[in-house]
Amino acid sequence: MPIFRLSPPFLAGANRVTLQMLQVLVALIPAVIAMTFYFGPGVLINVTLAVSVALITEALMLKLRNRPLKPFLSDGSAAVTAVLLALAIPPLSPWWMTVIGVTFAIVFAKHLYGGLGYNPFNPAMIGYVLLLVSFPLEMTTWLPVQSLADQPMGWMSALQLIFTGQFNGLGIDAYSGATPLDAMKTQIVLQQHPEFISSQAMFGMAGGLGWEWINIWFALGGIWLIYRKVISWHVPVAMILALLIISSITTLIDSSISGSPLFHLLSGGTMLGAFFIATDPVSGSTTLKGRIVFGAGVGILTYVIRIWGGYPDGVAFAVILMNMLVPLIDYYTQPRVYGGAAR
């Protein structure tokens, strides 16, 4: 006996929230492997810890809010938030930072606004920004890529550094170093020319050593998501083009204040942001034109913060600032309805 809903349509497509979230996680796998290759197992420890904390927090919040556990725990959205946050923070972040960031993201940025579908801001980025403004030191101490490191990073050392803060009597600072974006920014302030800076060992062909490959893998994962129709091309393309255009213009006018356009595309969180963070449907724009405006806004703000702001990378702030504009963007970018006058 077929049991169907009482109202049409009686046909259902295969699209499911859970399926979309799972595909996002799958698309992140190549980049996670690349990050582990360049920065050691700390990346995987962060991801595991973040996902565990996210699921526990999600379950607790659902319980507190009297929501059914199964449909919401299995939708995969908490895991996606956790993984994105874990990939955005330094690979040897102390465990409590991960816990604070993820908990804040799930509790404050998601559930206090009403849970899945109701959060105006990207939860992962809210968690990230909280950590960035609260613990600036820890958040800016990244690792050099493994090939440049004095000490190779193993599972034991990563675990001990994350959970106890030291290994063999050495603290995290013994291992850590600035990111290429950070190095670029501080050395430009010291009147070094970007071309000279990028000839240093920590820089690769175009972006930071290792970072460029990580960005490429994020981009490839994202392109697969577009191919799978999980995300649309509008936001990533708009963000990348906007970043490319504004950095090209700046470089043409004054090449001493900014790294090359390609450096900006392949450094820091550009591709992670373009394909995985700015494409969050809940906190982003829903109209096609709106998505282009939104993506372009994120790209421009990212660059502005990187060059003229106080932080080496600007993706998180850019996304949150554009999140605020979403209702406005959506309102003014409504498509022309069939038979209707142009808006």
Add this chain to the structure above:
Amino acid sequence: MSAPLGDFPGGLKLPGHKKRSTQGPIRKTPISKQLVLPLQQHIGAAAGPIVEVGDKVLKGQRIARAEGHVSVCLHAPSSGVITAIGDHAIPHPSGLSAPCITIETDGEDRWIDRQQIKDFRQHSAHELRQIIRDAGIVGLGGAGFPSFIKLNPGVHHSVETLLINGAECEPYISCDDMLMRERADGILDGVEIMLFALRASRCILAIEDNKPEAIAAMRYALSSRSHLSQTEIVVVPTRYPTGGEKQLIQVVTKKQVPTNKLPIDIGIVCHNPGTAYAVGRAILHGEPLISRVVTVTGTDVTHAGNFETLFGTPIKDLLAFCETRRQPDEPFIQGGPMMGYSLAGDDLPITKTANCILVGVDDVAPPAQPLPCIRCGDCADVCPASLLPQQLYWYSRAKDFDQTRDYNLFDCIECGCCDYVCPSKIPLVSYFRFAKTEIMNQERERHKSDLARQRHESRLERLEREAQEKEERQRQRKAALAATKAAKAKEEDSINTAEAADSVTEEKA
């Protein structure tokens, strides 16, 4: 000759599932013992019965007449005796009953005298429309709007194009497909009459490319009618909802019907091939509309196919004829799987708008608990009207009906594409129907209260006017009284003076 096709935004490629019901020819459903004919099988006013219980009727005899302008007649689908005129369950999603005429058939299936018109061009368009109206013809695509109205260009419009909508885009349904395959000539008969009645210059017969047999049959039939040089068959890509009137117009002519306007406002009139066929039968053969082709299909139907079925035939008889694995009281779908509605109970008659009876769907939508909207925008991507269903949902849910109108709720054609793709399985169309109904109710209430207020205000005005008039009358009367009094007093005065003068004179005397 054929111009490049237009396109509409969104839409879906759906699995057709049409093969199941197109394996054999159209078969005739046996005459049921009892036929139940709802008086309202069309949009507009219900027909008024002109027979009484106990009357003997012949096949094709008129049993109810059109009431008012937007209405059509109703005919006995077979010969027999009227056994009841009263409420009976009708195939409507509400499950309500409505006035019906019940005929006990005698099995003789004896026709009335049929008035055949050999050369319809000898008649005026008005006469033809009247015959079409008297024949009870309504749009057989599913909406059931009286066809004679849509064959009247009126004085303010001129119709350039008659568009025959043979797209039949909804999965499972194949009644138009089979009709075009088997009765292409009959359809063209109707097309000629429609072109004549509309004074239209050309006809486009649009068929989706998943119906090669129908396309071939129509092309063949058309090739032998050289005088139909302005009629062309346009093959359109198979995509749901191409068969939506507005969407098809956009595909075929690249024009859009402006909001709150009708296709006729841009010189186009759209009819279903089944309607064209019925028009041909009515004019050339004198047969009123008493049957239609119904697709019976679905995973639970053993002998799926298309059946020429008399109106009033109980659906259970039709299903029994096709043999189904359906349990008694199991719900089934009338119409397609995207826009049809589920019916419970099968003691319901086949009506003029019943194009398909669907028992069992392949990719059935289970009654799932919807998740919250994640604003993914997939719904907007597939919306053929370029609406923003997620915004409409948001405002419908919040009962913010002003905002829903601002987001063009009434341009929604309820095709169900948004529901189909929604990853959260939200019944979006149900929300939109709810919002539309609420707005229309509010409007009706507002209209009613406006009328009441006007009535109240005019009453107050009248009372005041009456009071004023009364006062005025009183004032006048008082004034008149005062005047007469004054006059009297004057008179008395003068009398007095006269008397006084008299007495003086008397004294003097």
